[in-house]
Amino acid sequence: MDNNKWEIADKWRDGRCEDKPQYQLHCDSNSLKNLQLREGCLAITAVCETPDTDRHRTDLLATDYTSASVVSTQDWTYGVFEVRAALPAGKLLRPVISLTERNGTGGQIDIVSNDQTPGVVISALVTDWSADVEEWYYETNETLQHFHSYTIEWSEWAVDWFLDDSHYLSYNTSKQPFDRPFRLGLTLAVGADETVFPDQSLSYKDYRRWNCSALIVDYVRVYQWVTDGQNVGKSLHSNHTARNSPVSARSVCQAIMSS
Numbered sequence: 702m703d704n705n706k707w708e709i710a711d712k713w714r715d716g717r718c719e720d721k722p723q724y725q726l727h728c729d730s731n732s733l734k735n736l737q738l739r740e741g742c743l744a745i746t747a748v749c750e751t752p753d754t755d756r757h758r759t760d761l762l763a764t765d766y767t768s769a770s771v772v773s774t775q776d777w778t779y780g781v782f783e784v785r786a787a788l789p790a791g792k793l794l795r796p797v798i799s800l801t802e803r804n805g806t807g808g809q810i811d812i813v814s815n816d817q818t819p820g821v822v823i824s825a826l827v828t829d830w831s832a833d834v835e836e837w838y839y840e841t842n843e844t845l846q847h848f849h850s851y852t853i854e855w856s857e858w859a860v861d862w863f864l865d866d867s868h869y870l871s872y873n874t875s876k877q878p879f880d881r882p883f884r885l886g887l888t889l890a891v892g893a894d895e896t897v898f899p900d901q902s903l904s905y906k907d908y909r910r911w912n913c914s915a916l917i918v919d920y921v922r923v924y925q926w927v928t929d930g931q932n933v934g935k936s937l938h939s940n941h942t943a944r945n946s947p948v949s950a951r952s953v954c955q956a957i958m959s960s
Contacts, residue, residue, distance in 0.1 A: 726892035776882035787950035791911030
């Protein structure tokens with residue numbers, strides 16, 4: 702990946718795996734096995750580091766799994782953010798594509814996350830980390846392990862969410878912290894807090910049953926508002942052109958799971 706455009710956490714190499722939430726079962730890594738390039742796509746991949754262990758630890762220092770988290774070096778205030786991706790399938794795998802304030806203490810806009818409920822797209826807003834999270838669950842008939850375009854249109858007045866060409870949610874955000882620069886992040890977590898995965902545990906047998914342990918990203922696009930005095934505030938999403946990629950998420954998954 703281009704280090705001028707993306708920051709990659711590497712707590713595994715730095716020996717800082719204990720510096721993570723207690724519920725998180727993985728340690729962020731910049732290894733080639735966690736950030737794979739497959740058929741022109743980025744595959745953010747969760748990996749078991751102790752495959753000979755019958756049951757994996759869930760304590761604060763657990764390092765049984767590695768995965769990856771990347772965040773853009775650039776930030777933006779308002780615009781259209783589109784990520785074409787295929788989501789992973791496997792117990793306790795939680796992909797999150799989001800916008801966060803640079804210092805990490807302000808708000809967050811989840812473009813998409815998933816808790817392994819088939820066909821359910823989760824969107825969220827966090828005004829600050831001491832406040833409750835606003836979450837919305839959008840039920841679809843789609844197979845999320847196939848490629849889909851996940852998009853938000855973020856303006857001074859609102860955030861609108863789209864799945865492919867379908868607009869499914871709008872929320873008024875004409876207040877802080879959604880009036881300042883945010884960065885784009887791509888994360889695949891193993892485990893989450895009890896509101897997402899109650900009584901979580903992950904055995905070696907569970908790991909062996911993972912169907913696809915990667916968040917596969919075909920492309921990321923960012924559009925910004927036209928400022929010619931005529932188009933400000935008009936939808937940009939309707940004007941974008943999605944790329945019909947010949948890449949199959951299934952073939953990428955098969956290559957990852959067989960390696």
